[in-house]
Amino acid sequence: MAVQSEPDYSLFTAQEIEFVAEDELIEIVPNMRMDPLNLICGDFGPFLPQIAAQVPLWLAVALKKRGKCTIRPPEWMSVEKLTHVLEAERDSEREFQSLPFHYVEISRLLFDHARDDIPDGYMVRSLTEDIRDVRFHKVQSSLESFDGRTSAVQIKSLSAMEVNIVRPFVARALQSFQKLDSLLPDTDSMPNNQPQQADKAAKGRRVLRGR
Amino acid sequence: MxxxxxxxxxxxxxxxxxxxxxxxxxxxxxxxxxxxxxxxxxxxxxxxxxxxxxxxxxxxxxxxxxxxxxxxxxxxxxxxxxxxxxxxxxxxxxxxxxxxxxxxxxxxxxxxxxxxxxxxxxxxxxxxxxxxxxNLDLTVDMVPPKDPYIQVRVLDDIGEVLLTDRSANLARYSMHFLKRTDAEQYICQGLMEELLS
Amino acid sequence: MDSESGPADKPSGGAEELEALVSTTDVELLKRAWRNEKAAPEILRFETHLIDRVAGQLQLMEETVDDFVETGIDPLTVSLYQMDLDRTQFLLRSYLRVRLQKIEKFMFHILKTNELHDRLSKQEKNFTRRYSEVIGKHLEESVLLNLPDNYQSLLRQSTTSEEDDMVPEPQMDAFVVCRAREYVGPSELQDSNKSLATDLLMEMEPGELFFIPFKRIKKLLENGKVDLV
Amino acid sequence: MGSYYDVDDIIAEEEPVSAVFQKPANGVGIDPSAEKNCVDQGSKVELPFWLANELCQRNAVSVLVPPCFDEKTRLEIQADPACVDLRSRSPYFYEFGCKMVPIVADRTLGFLLFSAFRSRYKDVLTKAHTASHVAAPKILSRLTKEEVNLYEAAQSSVAAFKKWRIGGRRFHPASVLGRKRRSEE
Missing domain, CATH: 1.20.58.1030 (Methane Monooxygenase Hydroxylase; Chain G, domain 1)
Known part of the structure; x- marks a missing residue:
């Protein structure tokens, strides 16, 4: 529609995707003493100096900002792991490596607020960005290969932010395809009507079985 | 036609x-x-x-x-x-x-x-x-919350106002540390701007 | 916390298994309701009990924070509680807002479809009634009453229309992104427009993401078998 | 018909269609070649789609395939889909085409629309993600309305993501005010 009251609440903003990611748990090491927190979103603590605790990311960032803890980056956020992921992403034209659903948001939050807690921070950051770029190009090329006659599209290993970036375009394009497809005679629509894979991550998955 | x-x-x-x-x-x-x-x-x-x-x-x-x-x-x-x-x-x-x-x-x-x-x-x-x-104001909290307070600069003479937790004199170009939900409407109306920390 | 934690590509179990591990809080449920509501083209059932519980928790938390301030608990603790409160408040507000927006958009469709009208909360029904009068009056006074008698309806283009051909309805074939919470077989994903044979090819494993027309997973969403992302 | 209130749908239905009147009509001033206020049987008149469509469904007129879907366009699309300036043919090429399919005898129109969209869609996507702001207007000038919508959908979500990654202000003045935006962008 040409005139829209903005904002359109039915779309998720990047900030909203980040908000969801902030509920992911992460390990912190406090440097202070604090009683347990009985929050609406759950109970956390007690917090004791040098004793690791699991808290939601937003809480970790809030404490870190006030100099009350260090954050332990998640396991996948190491140069070694990420180098491996990047290589694998590059080696395969279509497959996506498995990364946490919120890897983009988590890494940005940690880079912004806890850079000193990430060993080899600079490397980790550039690896993460490279991975994201490689994956994004892959998404793009799999989008380009749609044959337009699909009734559903699988996007198994895309992360939350990646889904959100491609959503407006893909949803719109698929709807246009669907509409134009309905103009065609029915005869040859059958063989192509299976869900098309946007990625082929897990080999031997059953989605396409049964032809 | x-x-x-x-x-x-x-x-x-x-x-x-x-x-x-x-x-x-x-x-x-x-x-x-x-x-x-x-x-x-x-x-x-x-x-x-x-x-x-x-x-x-x-x-x-x-x-x-x-x-x-x-x-x-x-x-x-x-x-x-x-x-x-x-x-x-x-x-x-x-x-x-x-x-x-x-x-x-x-x-x-x-x-x-x-x-x-x-x-x-x-x-x-x-x-x-x-x-x-x-019993809920829905016109605030349009963006997911971060910190409860944000720093703002006043762009227009707003004057003495009653905020959620106190009253304040919002003179032009003065800077304040305000509750996010208090500042949100003023920013939307172009009367304040958010300052980044 | 979030049923999404962990690798997106877990070999088995997925959402269900994870959910069994963490007790699902009301905030988690609210977040799910919020996401589903945001992503679905039509208005979903109002989560009456959940919203009541959340509102109760919010009030309690507000009182707690006020107490903290009065008793001089350290400011850090207070602000952490405040942030937790703010996050839940945001979800609640955003949830209610997106519903209001759908009500405004599909007002007349909702008013004449009992099944949809029943999905609204008591307060939403009041709003619908009040607002339909406002928009009705506006359109009548500026346009409809200036037209010849047979063309004055707000719902039909003219008295010769055989149905309410002016009423906007949600696009049920809009594509949404959904994630299965449990295994979904081909018979549950039937597409009434296509022959059964093509649907035999389609199934969903827990945790898998799909772009799919909303109407094909509408029932699954209502049964809690899939979530919108 | 699309949604009754949909602006694009309304404007798309304004596209001109050549109609041949199978029945005469009195008391209307739509035929510029007629001397009186009427249309004779057999007259060829250019009508907006919304009128041609309804009259066609009641067998009062027959319609011709609009020139934007002619043989020349088809050949050009086959040869180099991305380079064809579809916008100048009709900004509502696809929507208008979809609406024409049921009322024209040409069975190949549906296939033309589908294959044009399929072959151009990739290019729209690639350009949306790579073109600079300077290059954009040139690309956009060839695209139909729906293609522009797709282009903008792709570009704005990437832009929103980039903006989020850089960070910055979370609160902004309402754009309806159209002022006090100096500190943004």
Whole structure:
């Protein structure tokens, strides 16, 4: 529609995707003493100096900002792991490596607020960005290969932010395809009507079985 | 061609930035309303012809009938354009309530028709009533929260105001540490800006 | 916390297994309701009990925070509680807002469809009634009453229309992104427009993401078998 | 018909269609070649789609395939889909085409629309993600309305993501005010 009251609440903003990611748990090491927190979103603590605790990311960032803890980056956020992921992403034209659903948001939050807690921070950051770029190009090329006659599209290993970036375009394009497809005679629509894979991550998955 | 003016009216909704509002086009709007009346006059004249000739309007398919049909179709087309013009503008007008609160700046008021001004009031009242029943202000928290307080600079003389937790003198160019939900509306109205820490 | 935690590509179990591990809080449920509501083209059932519980928790938390301030608990603790409160408040507000927006958009469709009207909360029904009068009056006074008698309806283009051909309805074939919470077989994903044979090819494993027309997973969403992302 | 209030749908239905009147019509001023206020049987008149469509469904007119879907366009699309300036043919090429399919005899129109969209869609996507702001207007000038919508959908979500990654202000003045935006962008 040409005139829209903005904002359109039915779309998720990047900030909203980040908000969801902030509920992911992460390990912190406090440097202070604090009683347990009985929050609406759950109970956390007690917090004791040098004793690791699991808290939601937003809480970790809030404490870190006030100099009350260090954050332990998640396991996948190491140069070694990420180098491996990047290589694998590059080696395969279509497959996506498995990364946490919120890897983009988590890494940005940690880079912004806890850079000193990430060993080899600079490397980790550039690896993460490279991975994201490689994956994004892959998404793009799999989008380009749609044959337009699909009734559903699988996007198994895309992360939350990646889904959100491609959503407006893909949803719109698929709807246009669907509409134009309905103009065609029915005869040859059958063989192509299976869900098309946007990625082929897990080999031997059953989605396409049964032809 | 029939319906041309009506489609011009609809085209007024396009172009320009999203969420912007052009002044209500009284002149064009009234011309389209007039066109509706003249289609109706034309339609009735043709039906009268048919009746005078003793023909059944339901079943006769002569030149008079097809003429009448064209007038009827043009009338519904014009109606669709008029309605779409009002309806889509109404959508933007509703968003004003969300962004600017109950009182609109003059520059916007002048862009509204009288009925639209009433509509804005009516919508505001319906929404306020709902928020009262829910005991919750829905016009704040439009962006996911971070810290409870944010730093702002005042851009206009707002003066002494009552905030959630205290009163404050919001003089032009003064800086404050305000509750996020207190600052949000002022920023939206262009009276303050957020300062990044 | 979030049923999404962990690798997106877990070999088995997925959402269900994870959910069994963490007790699902009301905030989690609210977040799910919020996401579903945001992503679905039509209005979903109002989560009456959940919203009541959340509202109760919010009030309690507000009182707690006020107490903290009065008793001089350290400001850090207060602000952490405040942030938790703010996050839940945001979800609640955003949830209610997106519903209001759908009500405004599909007002007349909702008013004439009992099944949809029943999905609204009591307060939403009041709002619908009030607002439908406001928009009705506006459109009548500016357009409809200026038209010839047979063209004055708000729902029908003219008295010769055979149905309510002016009423906007949600696009049920809009594509949404959904994620299965449990295994979904082909028979549950039937697409009434296509022959059964093509649907035999389609199934969903827990945790898998799909772009799919909303109407095909509408029932699954209502049964809690899938979530919108 | 699309949604009754949909602006794009309304404007798309204004596209001109050549119609040949199978029945005469009295008391209407739509045929510029007629001397009186009427249309004779057999007259060829250019009508907006919304009128041609309804009259066609009642067998009062027959319609011709609009020139934007002619043989020349088809050949050009086959040869180099991305380079064809579809916008100048009709900004509502696809929507208008979809609406024409049921009322024209040409069975190949549906296939033309589908294959044009399929072959151009990739290019729209690639350009949306790579083109600079300077290059954009040139590309956009060839695209139909729906293609522009797709282009903008792709570009704005990437832009929103980039903006989020950089960070910055979370609160902004309402754009309806159209002012006080100096500190943004």
């Amino acid at each position: 029939y319906g041309r003016k009506a489609s011009q009216l609809v085209k007024e909704l396009t172009g320009g930035e999203k969420g912007q509002l052009k002044a209500f086009n009284d002149d064009l709007f009234n011309q389209v309303i007039k066109e509706c009346s003249s289609h109706h006059v034309g339609l009735q004249a043709l039906f009268r012809n048919m009746q005078e000739e003793g023909l059944d309007i339901q079943t006769t398919r002569n030149a008079d009938f097809y003429g009448a049909l064209i007038h009827h179709l043009s009338l519904t087309r014009n109606k669709r354009c008029l309605m779409a013009y009002m309806y889509n503008r109404a959508e933007v007008i509703r968003s004003l309530k969300w962004k600017l609160g109950r009182v609109l700046p003059n520059e916007l008021v002048t862009k509204l028709s009288n009925s639209e001004k009433e509509y804005f009031k009516g919508y505001s009242a319906a929404l306020d009533a709902y928020m009262n029943e829910m």
